[in-house]
Amino acid sequence: MSDPQKVVLVDMDGVMADFDSAALAAIPESMIVPRTEFYVAQDYPLQVRPSIESTYNAPGFFETLEPMPGLLDAWRVMLAHGYHPRVASAPLSSNKTSIAGKMRWLERIMVPEFGLSVVEDAVFDKHKWQYKGLVLIDDRPYVPRGENGEDVAMWEHILFGWQHLAEVSSATTSLRLRSWSDTTSLLTLLQRVEQSKA
Ligand SMILES: [Mg+2]
Incomplete structure (x- = not known):
């Protein structure tokens, strides 16, 4: 890694x-x-x-989803600027096919351009604080940073989406990326977090 x-x-x-x-x-x-x-x-x-x-919760649901607009281009931009995007996704416990479906989705949407490493590097775990990274881009307003109130996450959370809301209630981060189409904001956020940790 x-x-x-x-x-x-x-x-x-x-x-x-x-x-x-x-x-x-x-x-x-x-x-x-x-x-x-x-x-x-x-x-x-x-x-x-x-x-x-x-x-x-239907079997096969996850593999059929459409990619979010601008995703592939934003992934290219991150790679071109020396970043290493890595999938970090929580399984949906009520859908037993969710992990298999997510892997098939990655094979269908991401692997043709970015290679098998996108699937091999992917983590499927709700305990995202365990994984090292500069940032976590996630649409969940509050992402736990550890267990039982501890804060062990290395990353900063960038809240994704919620374009129609000026403020997202219960959001615990001030960093926001409203869509992948805004690659200028994406790079600015990544560089800002990098500088704050340097
Ligand atoms: Mg999500």
């Missing part, structure tokens, strides 16, 4: 892969609302939650 100060840990659901659009496929378009809750089903009335949950 390369210099941990150059490693960019990258979450999958809602960051690399468009989880929400696929999870909401069974919901009429007129009912779709801007996301305010981290767990997408919680933005919907109780009656429709089971249909959302059964969609994302």
